[in-house]
Amino acid sequence: MIFQISLEHDLLLLFHYFAIFTLIYLVFQIGKKIKEGKTISMTTGFTVYMISYTIFVYFTGIPAIYPDLMKFFVNYIFLVMNIYILGMITYIFFSELEDNLYKKDESKMRKFNYPLTIVSLIGFSIFVILGLFGIYDPIVSFFIVIIPFIIATDKIIRRFANLEVVKRVEPGRWFYTGLTLTGISNAISSFWMLIGEWFLIIRYITVIVGSLLMVYGWRLLPNLSELGWMRKMEQLFVIHSMSSSLLFRYDFKTKQEESNFDSDLAGSAMGGVDMLLSEILENKGHIKEIEHEDKKLFFSNGKYTTSILITEGHSDEFRYRLDMFELNFEKEFGEKQLKKFSGEITSFNQADGLIREFFSH
Incomplete structure (x- = not known):
């Protein structure tokens, strides 16, 4: 019996x-994403939230692991709960702040810019006031904060709803599944004394799996600051230089109606323009850009293929990302498929992975 208790405790x-180290690792992973965008961003807020969640998970495990510290736990649990809720509020605030900064760039600012932050602060105030009177009611206060937390996340995900790159990987599915599991872990931490210490093992499993899913879903989302150039992209064509055959086509935006033009013909024609001008001008160089009213075509030429990106307007991101895509496209499919092109294009559908790699973050 003593051995069983010792094994259970170990x-x-x-x-x-293991859960704590996993959370610390995930905090660093999210922190890396801050460098990809702006310092004042929803990613910064999410990092703060994950730090507060790590503190919460560590502290709420103390009574079962170190029973001698129960008095310490009782004295400081209110403070830890405050830190955890403030972490959630920080995430909500930074999400609304970045959203407002983005709207400012689009001249769509509202008079009442931080409704979710205000609601969550009201919930936090209720929790603090009741706590000062010795009444701990984390459930009601927690839900007042968690609802704005979910709404803020949903607003972020909806920002990218029309982008196929994001739509195909479904970051919301991963994030909300993880959020649900971490919510279950919080519930378990409140009732483990009624069932037994072994029940806390399930709690830590939900913490680990839930946090991994949340962070995975989050990393699938581009930074909001990048949404501007991403929304300008329309289509990408990859043309086989020798045959002018269309190898691959990708639509970045979800369209209400199917295009009524022949994509094979259009792609071949654009590739043919480059070849024709090279012959007329007796120049071995290639077209880099074509501008037509509000549309812009970017060309990137490889040894066997030409990649063409159609956009609305200009962004410095386009040239770099298109060149990287073209370079890796030829590397991915190699000389065997491109130099000795037989007309079979099915295998080039695998280039979807390159789209996600170079045009989604």
Whole structure:
């Protein structure tokens, strides 16, 4: 019996610290994404939230792992709950702040810019006031904060709803599944005394899996600051230089109606323009850009193929990302498929992975 209790406690200790180290690792992973965008961003807010969640998970595991510290736990649990809720509010605030900065660039600012932050602060105030009177009611206050948390996240995900790159990987599915699991872990931490210490092992499993899914879903989202150039992209064509055959086509935007033009013909024609001008001008160079009213065509030429990106307007991102895509496209499919092109294009559908790599973040 003593051995069983010791084994149960050791397993609990192992899962506890494994969960904490996993959370710390995930915090660093999210922190890396801050460098990709602006410092004042929703990613910064999410990083703060994950730090507060890590503190919460560590502290709420103390009573089961270190029973001698129960008095310490009782004295400071209110403070830790405040830190956790403030972490959520920070995420909500930074999400609304970045959203407002983005709207400012689009001249769509509203008079009342931070409704979710205000609602969550009201919930936090209720929790603090009740706590000062010795009444701890985390459930009601927590839900007042978690609802704005979910709404803020949903607003972010909806920002990218028309982008196929984001739509195909469904970041919301991963994020909300993870959020649900972490919510379950919080519930378990409140009732483990009624069931037993072994129940906390399930709690740590939900913490680990839930946090991994949340961060994975988050990293699938581009930074909001990048949404401007991403929304300008319309179509990408890859043309086989020798045969002028269309190898690959990608539509970046979800359209209400199917295009009524022949994409094979259009792609071949654009590739043919480059070849024709080279012959007329007796120049081995290639077209880099074509501007037609509000549309712009970017060309990137490889050894066997030409990639053409059609956009609305200009962005410095387009040239770099298109060149990287073209370089890796030829590297991916190699000389065997491109130099000795037989007319079979099915295998080039795998280039979807390159789209996600070079045009989604």
